[in-house]
Amino acid sequence: MLIIIATLLGNTLLYATPLIFAALGGVMSERSGVVNIGLEGMMMIGAFGAAITSLSTGSPWLGLLVAMLAGGALAMLHALASVTFKADQVVSGVAINFMANGFSMFMLYKLYGGGQSPHITTKLSKVAIPGLSKIPHFGDALFNNYPTVYLAFVATFLVWLILYKTPFGLRVRAVGEHPLAVDTVGVNVYLIRYICVIISGILAGLGGAAVSIGIIAEFTEVTIAGQGFIALAAMIFGKWTPWGATGACLFFGAANALDAIGQSIGLTKYANPAFFSMLPYILTIVALAGFIGRANAPAADGRPYEKGKR
Amino acid sequence: MAEVKVNSKKLLDVIGVPALSIILGLLVGAIAMVWMGYSPIEGYTGLFKGIFGDVFYFGETIRSMTPLIFTGLAVAFAFRTGLFNIGVEGQFVVGMLAGALIGAAMPGVPWILHITLAMLGGALAGAIWASVPGVLKGRFGVHEVITSIMMNYISLILVNYLIRNFFRIAEQEATKNVVPSADMSIAWLKHLTGGARVHWGTLVALILVVVIAYLLNRTTLGYELRAVGFNPHAAAYGGINVTKNVVLAMVISGAVAGAGGAVEIMGVFGRMAVSPVLPGVGFDGLAVALIGANNPFGVIFGAFLFGALKTGAIQMQYVTQVPYAIIRVVMATIVFFVAAKEFVRWILRVKRREA
Amino acid sequence: MAPVIEMRNISKVFPRVVANENINITIGNGEIHALLGENGAGKSTLMNILYGLYQPTEGEIFVKGQKVNIPNPNVAISLGIGMVHQHFMLIPPMTVAENIVLGREPRKFGFLDMSRAVRDVQDISERYGLKVDAKAKIEDISVGMQQRVEILKALYRGAELLILDEPTAVLTPQEIQELFEIMRNLIKEGKSIIFITHKLKEIMAISDKVTIIRRGKVVDTVDTANTSTRELASKMVGREVIFNVAKQKFNPGKAVLKLEGLEALNNRKLPALRGISLEVRQGEIIGIAGVDGNGQSELIEVITGLRKATKGSVKILGKDITNSKPRKVIESSISHIPEDRQLRGLILDFTIEENMVLETYYKDEFSNGIILNNKLIHKHAQRLIKEFDVRPTDEKALARSLSGGNQQKVILAREIDRNPEVLIAAQPTRGLDVGAIEFVHKRLVEQRDNGKAVLLISLELDEILGLSDRIAVIYEGEIVGIVEAKDATEEMLGLMMAGATSKGQGGDE
Numbered sequence A: 001m002l003i004i005i006a007t008l009l010g011n012t013l014l015y016a017t018p019l020i021f022a023a024l025g026g027v028m029s030e031r032s033g034v035v036n037i038g039l040e041g042m043m044m045i046g047a048f049g050a051a052i053t054s055l056s057t058g059s060p061w062l063g064l065l066v067a068m069l070a071g072g073a074l075a076m077l078h079a080l081a082s083v084t085f086k087a088d089q090v091v092s093g094v095a096i097n098f099m100a101n102g103f104s105m106f107m108l109y110k111l112y113g114g115g116q117s118p119h120i121t122t123k124l125s126k127v128a129i130p131g132l133s134k135i136p137h138f139g140d141a142l143f144n145n146y147p148t149v150y151l152a153f154v155a156t157f158l159v160w161l162i163l164y165k166t167p168f169g170l171r172v173r174a175v176g177e178h179p180l181a182v183d184t185v186g187v188n189v190y191l192i193r194y195i196c197v198i199i200s201g202i203l204a205g206l207g208g209a210a211v212s213i214g215i216i217a218e219f220t221e222v223t224i225a226g227q228g229f230i231a232l233a234a235m236i237f238g239k240w241t242p243w244g245a246t247g248a249c250l251f252f253g254a255a256n257a258l259d260a261i262g263q264s265i266g267l268t269k270y271a272n273p274a275f276f277s278m279l280p281y282i283l284t285i286v287a288l289a290g291f292i293g294r295a296n297a298p299a300a301d302g303r304p305y306e307k308g309k310r
Numbered sequence B: 001m002a003e004v005k006v007n008s009k010k011l012l013d014v015i016g017v018p019a020l021s022i023i024l025g026l027l028v029g030a031i032a033m034v035w036m037g038y039s040p041i042e043g044y045t046g047l048f049k050g051i052f053g054d055v056f057y058f059g060e061t062i063r064s065m066t067p068l069i070f071t072g073l074a075v076a077f078a079f080r081t082g083l084f085n086i087g088v089e090g091q092f093v094v095g096m097l098a099g100a101l102i103g104a105a106m107p108g109v110p111w112i113l114h115i116t117l118a119m120l121g122g123a124l125a126g127a128i129w130a131s132v133p134g135v136l137k138g139r140f141g142v143h144e145v146i147t148s149i150m151m152n153y154i155s156l157i158l159v160n161y162l163i164r165n166f167f168r169i170a171e172q173e174a175t176k177n178v179v180p181s182a183d184m185s186i187a188w189l190k191h192l193t194g195g196a197r198v199h200w201g202t203l204v205a206l207i208l209v210v211v212i213a214y215l216l217n218r219t220t221l222g223y224e225l226r227a228v229g230f231n232p233h234a235a236a237y238g239g240i241n242v243t244k245n246v247v248l249a250m251v252i253s254g255a256v257a258g259a260g261g262a263v264e265i266m267g268v269f270g271r272m273a274v275s276p277v278l279p280g281v282g283f284d285g286l287a288v289a290l291i292g293a294n295n296p297f298g299v300i301f302g303a304f305l306f307g308a309l310k311t312g313a314i315q316m317q318y319v320t321q322v323p324y325a326i327i328r329v330v331m332a333t334i335v336f337f338v339a340a341k342e343f344v345r346w347i348l349r350v351k352r353r354e355a
Numbered sequence C: 001m002a003p004v005i006e007m008r009n010i011s012k013v014f015p016r017v018v019a020n021e022n023i024n025i026t027i028g029n030g031e032i033h034a035l036l037g038e039n040g041a042g043k044s045t046l047m048n049i050l051y052g053l054y055q056p057t058e059g060e061i062f063v064k065g066q067k068v069n070i071p072n073p074n075v076a077i078s079l080g081i082g083m084v085h086q087h088f089m090l091i092p093p094m095t096v097a098e099n100i101v102l103g104r105e106p107r108k109f110g111f112l113d114m115s116r117a118v119r120d121v122q123d124i125s126e127r128y129g130l131k132v133d134a135k136a137k138i139e140d141i142s143v144g145m146q147q148r149v150e151i152l153k154a155l156y157r158g159a160e161l162l163i164l165d166e167p168t169a170v171l172t173p174q175e176i177q178e179l180f181e182i183m184r185n186l187i188k189e190g191k192s193i194i195f196i197t198h199k200l201k202e203i204m205a206i207s208d209k210v211t212i213i214r215r216g217k218v219v220d221t222v223d224t225a226n227t228s229t230r231e232l233a234s235k236m237v238g239r240e241v242i243f244n245v246a247k248q249k250f251n252p253g254k255a256v257l258k259l260e261g262l263e264a265l266n267n268r269k270l271p272a273l274r275g276i277s278l279e280v281r282q283g284e285i286i287g288i289a290g291v292d293g294n295g296q297s298e299l300i301e302v303i304t305g306l307r308k309a310t311k312g313s314v315k316i317l318g319k320d321i322t323n324s325k326p327r328k329v330i331e332s333s334i335s336h337i338p339e340d341r342q343l344r345g346l347i348l349d350f351t352i353e354e355n356m357v358l359e360t361y362y363k364d365e366f367s368n369g370i371i372l373n374n375k376l377i378h379k380h381a382q383r384l385i386k387e388f389d390v391r392p393t394d395e396k397a398l399a400r401s402l403s404g405g406n407q408q409k410v411i412l413a414r415e416i417d418r419n420p421e422v423l424i425a426a427q428p429t430r431g432l433d434v435g436a437i438e439f440v441h442k443r444l445v446e447q448r449d450n451g452k453a454v455l456l457i458s459l460e461l462d463e464i465l466g467l468s469d470r471i472a473v474i475y476e477g478e479i480v481g482i483v484e485a486k487d488a489t490e491e492m493l494g495l496m497m498a499g500a501t502s503k504g505q506g507g508d509e
Helices: A002-031 A037-057 A060-084 A089-112 A139-143 A147-165 A166-175 A179-184 A190-215 A229-239 A241-262 A273-288 B002-035 B040-052 B053-081 B088-105 B111-140 B144-166 B187-192 B203-219 B222-231 B230-239 B242-269 B283-289 B295-319 B328-338 B341-354 C043-050 C074-079 C096-101 C112-126 C144-158 C173-188 C202-205 C229-237 C297-303 C328-329 C341-345 C352-356 C374-387 C403-417 C434-449 C461-467 C491-499
Strands: C004-013 C017-027 C033-037 C058-063 C067-068 C079-083 C162-164 C192-197 C209-214 C215-223 C255-265 C272-279 C284-287 C310-317 C334-337 C424-425 C451-456 C470-475 C478-484
Touching: A002 A037, A002 A139, A002 A147, A002 A166, A002 A190, A002 A229, A002 A241, A037 A060, A037 A089, A037 A190, A037 A229, A060 A089, A060 A190, A060 B328, A089 B283, A089 B328, A147 A166, A147 A190, A147 A241, A147 C074, A147 C328, A166 A179, A166 A190, A179 A190, A190 A229, A190 B242, A229 A241, A229 A273, A229 B144, A241 A273, A273 B111, A273 B144, B002 B040, B002 B283, B002 B295, B002 B328, B002 B341, B040 B053, B040 B295, B053 B088, B053 B187, B053 B203, B053 B222, B053 B242, B053 B283, B053 B295, B088 B111, B088 B144, B088 B242, B111 B144, B111 B242, B203 B222, B203 B242, B203 B295, B230 B242, B230 C341, B242 B283, B283 B295, B283 B328, B295 B328, B328 B341, C004 C043, C017 C033, C017 C043, C017 C215, C033 C043, C033 C202, C033 C284, C043 C162, C043 C192, C074 C079, C079 C144, C096 C112, C096 C144, C112 C144, C144 C162, C144 C173, C162 C424, C173 C202, C173 C491, C192 C202, C192 C215, C202 C229, C209 C229, C215 C229, C255 C297, C255 C451, C272 C297, C272 C310, C272 C451, C284 C403, C284 C434, C284 C461, C284 C491, C297 C424, C297 C451, C328 C334, C334 C403, C341 C403, C352 C374, C352 C403, C374 C403, C403 C434, C424 C434, C434 C461, C451 C461, C461 C491, C470 C491, C478 C491
Parallel strands: C033 C192, C033 C209, C079 C162, C162 C192, C284 C451, C284 C470, C334 C424, C424 C451
Antiparallel strands: C004 C017, C004 C058, C058 C067, C209 C215, C255 C272, C255 C310, C470 C478
């Protein structure tokens, strides 16, 4: 039994990690007032970038770096459209998803002649934390893990620190609520939104890498398959806060882990695995409907800011 | 005088912006091809031939344009009523399942009745699916974008689950084939086009465009729906029931998408199979509606454009080795520029000033 | 000593509009300089130029004799210019201290030093006598305190010159006195103030100098001591202004609208109406006076069916319509000119003709129940456009493209044409120029003279006093007194609006 629980916890962390990165990205972007439906595409381009870099250079760490760059670059497009050119942010996000899909599939076909990358032999390897990993039963499952897992929690702490303890974070939160007010005290609203959207892409790119060179060791069209949208859901479920979002990701990760090992522990007798897959989506709708407390988005979320219009 | 001014500005938005976006999209596609060592001239020639080069290809273009008319119309209709129905994808999927199930049942029923029933079934399924975000928006003010995205994924998982557990046929992860009375394909035209999967659904789609346009612009219901879409506060002040109309708008939009799903099964696939991913026509519908400036008739043009690109790309990849996926980049770029119309307007304005 | 600010030959041209033309204005040290003009005269544009939000097309700005260029608010702030906007620029879920330090945050090792921020805010708040609670959230404090926060925001940034944009619009007469006290204090501390307003009495009460702007040009700059409200008014409008509308003799008929013990909650689920009883009679205009946010909006919404009453009743001509759907209320012969014409009164993306049938499109006149009869809608609109002098006369023009005055005429036409027993007019002249105001007032009085009942809700005391036959004062969701207009004085109403009413004063009938 302990082993099952330990495995379950380990898998929870594993599945939650990509979601955490992307959801944190969502928090950054939306707290500054830019809705980011494009998280899915940014994860995809990150997963793709990490995969081909890892394949061609043999270095998964370089893969992580390229994933961040790719996610950030794609996010820049989103910022350009939705901040500078005041495009509808949802539409721009959808275009971002199209773009990521088309570009990565196009490149994949060119590089490997098909819709699937070769197996990545040089994916990230697990790192054991001295001492902690020796804890009986649980040590190995929790503290002998991919570096991305640890990094996800570091990232959560950093995002929290930035948002709530720095002048920049105060400005970000203010821009998400009332950009005109921020503009009138001489802070550049557009710059803040650009920075936040780009950070969100960097984080989502990392999330994608955590899938392609962490959990699995390949890249195909269905590698991300909706995880960006689950991350979006987690962000809402976590009420647009970093720790809330990470908590929601862990919860969704657990649902995923249960789904994966449900068969082996006989859980399928009581509930169909489909139920666990659906859970994050259903819970998000329930949360939005206000049945679990009120989920309040930043007041200016989704609204392009136009200078001089009041 | 004043009228001319208004019209020229409108014209710029309705025609200028999409036209320039399409050109920019193809340009970005060409740059990507050059960058990857392909010849864009060859590529686009292949694409063009893959659309118009043969009656078969043209038939297939019409085929792939049809579901896009349904989904594009669903998105455009919702837009005009102030809603962003990004859940067309899911509504289409549940409509497919309903169409497949009704189409496979009731052998011996006259075809006109059978097809109508199956389409209505698909419409009903889509309507029910859309009513969830509709009610949440109408009653609780929950933004429909996130809820309908969630509904998309729920539909995928649920439909796969239902097929696997209740409706599969032996050893296959798919439903039974629809019976001949629910087959919408046009045999003689299929023959004429060398086997292109043309079907009556295209005609249904075109009729629906007219119906929706009439509904929106000429009826009291359309007046209410547009009033609520433009300004719910003023609509409520005028005595219009906002909640009812928001739900209704979403339901009608979902019904159009759901009917499209049923038609796609009866016209093209004949049965519904388990799929790991969403079909994508719903998201494409968003692009179609944008290109068509959310006008029902504009949707026909948008659907043709994207249907053609999708069809032509298959042949392009086969003949010139330029990967099919490049067309997604082109589509993404087009959507991007239509969305960022400030940018395109800016370019057009600069040009005019120079002239 | 060089003046604090000198703006020379400032012009600002927007596409198709000249907002400022060759404007010269000089603000002396320690001066309260009023800027007077109608809505749209160009006051805000000029101040936005001074604050760096707009760039002038032509002209020069001097600060203390130095020629400067103000490309953005940051530069304005560093030059000692601070602005308090008419619509407060505060972030509701954040604290007072956070709002004040935003953009100039105290830091410790690069991190936000919130405890120092709170201390700093308390310091300047004491120094200038502007009482605020540094740790309270903006959404929880009163409008008066929010305004003090705005002033502190400017002072925290070292403002030497304060621009106050219509600062009294949201205040009670007593709060206005407090604000004037604060302004005098600031002058004593060596600051200078630009005071933007269109209220003549306030100018006479507080300013040293007045610059009058009309249609983007400076009409005159005068010493307040050497002028009168009448002179200022005619300079502002460009002609003699008739302050009073001619009315027929007051001859009220029977009560048509009866409110009894109405109670209702506001959007935040707090009590907004606490037992309102009122009768509106045929042939009278009853004015509801009160400071914004005392339940006026909720009262209208309850009467018109847009908000649920939790208690009490609304009766029209003896028929109970409490908590009826809006459509039923409309069909009971109640018309309503809403307080926010762009939010409620019009669908801006509809054409004029579509807006003209907003409440009647489904009736036999305009449809067969399913299909609209566009020809009849068309004719109807053409007739009303002529009768109410709406411009442009093109019934296919979008409501969005109309000026504020013409938008209001469309609403007026639609509402009056239905020949209602009761007309509710909420802030019917907000943001309109004098010509349009006169038009609206004439139409309202016409309704009254024709024996209809008019319920007028306005934040402008002058408007209430000028039009009403009786005045009801609303305070915190209660009618604290009803007085005959001929017996009412501004002081008395002001006291009642602040809730300081003694029983019996004015008589509760």
